[in-house]
Amino acid sequence: MLLEVDKLEVAYGDYQVVWGVSLNVDAGESVALLGPNGSGKSTVVNTISGLIRAKAGAITFGGTSLVGQPTHARAPLGIAHVLERRRVFPHLTVLQNLQLGAWHPTAKAARAETLERVYRLFPRLGERSAQLARTLSGGEQQMLALGRGLMALPRLLMVDEPFLGLAPQVMEQMKGVFETLKGEGMAILFIEQNVRVALSMSSRGYVLESGRLAIHGPSQELLASPDLRRIFVGG
Amino acid sequence: MSKEFIIQAIVSGVLMGLIYALVAVGLSLIFGLMEIVNFAHGEFLMWAMYASFWFWVLGLDPLFALPLVAALLGLAGLLVHYGIIRRLLTAPMLAQVCGTFGLAVAMRAAAQYLWTPDFRTITNPLIAGRVQIGPIFIGQPQLVAGAVCLLAFVLLWLFVTRTETGLALQATAQDRQAAAVMGIPTERMSALGWAIGLGCVGVAGTMLSTFFYVFPDVGASFAPLAFVAVALGGFGSILGSLVAGVLIGLVESLGGLLIDPSYKTLIVFGLYLAVVLVRPMGLFGRF
Numbered sequence: 227m228l229l230e231v232d233k234l235e236v237a238y239g240d241y242q243v244v245w246g247v248s249l250n251v252d253a254g255e256s257v258a259l260l261g262p263n264g265s266g267k268s269t270v271v272n273t274i275s276g277l278i279r280a281k282a283g284a285i286t287f288g289g290t291s292l293v294g295q296p297t298h299a300r301a302p303l304g305i306a307h308v309l310e311r312r313r314v315f316p317h318l319t320v321l322q323n324l325q326l327g328a329w330h331p332t333a334k335a336a337r338a339e340t341l342e343r344v345y346r347l348f349p350r351l352g353e354r355s356a357q358l359a360r361t362l363s364g365g366e367q368q369m370l371a372l373g374r375g376l377m378a379l380p381r382l383l384m385v386d387e388p389f390l391g392l393a394p395q396v397m398e399q400m401k402g403v404f405e406t407l408k409g410e411g412m413a414i415l416f417i418e419q420n421v422r423v424a425l426s427m428s429s430r431g432y433v434l435e436s437g438r439l440a441i442h443g444p445s446q447e448l449l450a451s452p453d454l455r456r457i458f459v460g461g
Numbered sequence: 462m463s464k465e466f467i468i469q470a471i472v473s474g475v476l477m478g479l480i481y482a483l484v485a486v487g488l489s490l491i492f493g494l495m496e497i498v499n500f501a502h503g504e505f506l507m508w509a510m511y512a513s514f515w516f517w518v519l520g521l522d523p524l525f526a527l528p529l530v531a532a533l534l535g536l537a538g539l540l541v542h543y544g545i546i547r548r549l550l551t552a553p554m555l556a557q558v559c560g561t562f563g564l565a566v567a568m569r570a571a572a573q574y575l576w577t578p579d580f581r582t583i584t585n586p587l588i589a590g591r592v593q594i595g596p597i598f599i600g601q602p603q604l605v606a607g608a609v610c611l612l613a614f615v616l617l618w619l620f621v622t623r624t625e626t627g628l629a630l631q632a633t634a635q636d637r638q639a640a641a642v643m644g645i646p647t648e649r650m651s652a653l654g655w656a657i658g659l660g661c662v663g664v665a666g667t668m669l670s671t672f673f674y675v676f677p678d679v680g681a682s683f684a685p686l687a688f689v690a691v692a693l694g695g696f697g698s699i700l701g702s703l704v705a706g707v708l709i710g711l712v713e714s715l716g717g718l719l720i721d722p723s724y725k726t727l728i729v730f731g732l733y734l735a736v737v738l739v740r741p742m743g744l745f746g747r748f
Contacts (some may be wrong), residue, residue: 301644313639329644
């Protein structure tokens with residue numbers, strides 16, 4: 227197993243938001259982490275990334291325990307996290323954003339090749355390489371955020387709401403890129419509110435409800451599950 | 462008022478402004494990286510001036526002591542970061558303010574205790590006297606100080622914009638979490654920011670000590686100007702600190718000449734108020 231999260235508990239001060247969540251992602255597998263707004267999806271991935279400290283539970287990646295390790299120790303292990311809302315470096319150029327994405331030595335050594343690959347996936351980024359990131363459109367910023375994550379040569383890509391606010395055309399392009407990455411054997415964890423899109427791109431899914439794991443299983447089964455409708459639509 | 466007086470005021474204003482700019486850029490760098498205001502910035506300047514003075518007492522001219530003082534202050538920056546600031550990052554804002562403010566009080570008190578409130582001066586430095594260019598006279602220490610500070614500024618700018626570590630420093634300032642998930646050690650970047658920021662203060666303090674009195678309260682007359690320069694130039698903007706620092710030097714010296722020397726600080730703060738009323742983010746601000 228590539229990523230294993232076991233009985234994770236997370237609290238902001240006295241306010242606990244994640245209760246005993248366990249999930250795993252195998253090498254080369256695409257998994258969706260679903261749930262309505264405020265269900266704790268982002269908290270779970272942010273804890274995997276070490277941006278938030280876990281209260282209890284275990285997180286291991288490729289057999290290495292991540293608990294207590296600083297955030298920056300994850301990229302060299304092969305985890306890339308594309309944060310919610312793009313979070314590009316606004317006052318740096320597209321190229322500088324991408325270059326910084328390849329920070330750890332292995333990624334740095336392959337920087338030129340990876341850059342070419344990212345430009346092939348997103349030709350738009352190549353055209354705008356000298357532009358400041360803040361002058362890009364929302365869709366282009368999402369491409370940059372993803373491209374920057376790929377620069378680190380991840381084995382596991384965690385993407386938080388990658389389709390939020392995208393124009394239909396850009397969304398299709400993004401889906402195509404994810405399919406390409408899956409084809410190359412990259413494991414992807416989609417954090418999504420858009421159930422249909424996320425499950426169509428993944429083989430399994432986990433659904434959170436108020437910080438607890440409500441249901442999980444193969445994507446096809448989840449799509450047919452009445453619980454899914456209850457959680458997202460209510461009633 | 463003769464033309465010579467005005468040119469004279471402009472030249473000395475710019476030279477002084479370059480020193481303000483170098484002090485201010487350190488403050489701006491530290492704030493940009495961790496949103497912590499270093500209220501002890503002026504006291505570090507004072508300590509840098511004392512360091513330069515004591516090196517001179519030991520027989521080392523400020524020009525040669527310059528790299529030593531800059532390195533010492535850089536080291537102090539690391540100590541402050543790891544010893545104090547790191548513990549305050551998650552603390553309430555009031556605790557953060559008290560942290561660096563308390564440090565300022567302690568440093569000033571320590572200077573009084575160790576070195577008495579006496580005014581000290583470095584006499585007969587290697588570079589002394591004045592040069593005459595046409596009708597105007599420039600003190601050589603001021604001229605060299607301005608040039609050294611400008612050079613330090615250019616080096617800093619090249620480092621931040623042209624090197625990989627410098628870009629990582631900018632990335633950390635722009636989005637700390639995004640930088641961290643990419644593998645950039647943001648904590649070390651903050652420490653580096655403190656080291657560089659106070660290193661700049663070390664350079665400015667050494668150069669200042671060649672023509673200015675050294676005494677425990679000397680930081681109090683420079684720190685407010687640095688704060689104004691940072692706010693005027695825009696928090697987090699390196700170029701903004703340079704422009705604002707020089708502008709403040711100019712306003713101070715021209716205002717002093719054209720209106721009244723005793724009003725010069727008032728004019729600087731008046732300018733500051735005017736700018737923040739019209740453009741609250743400062744001239745080059747991003748926040």
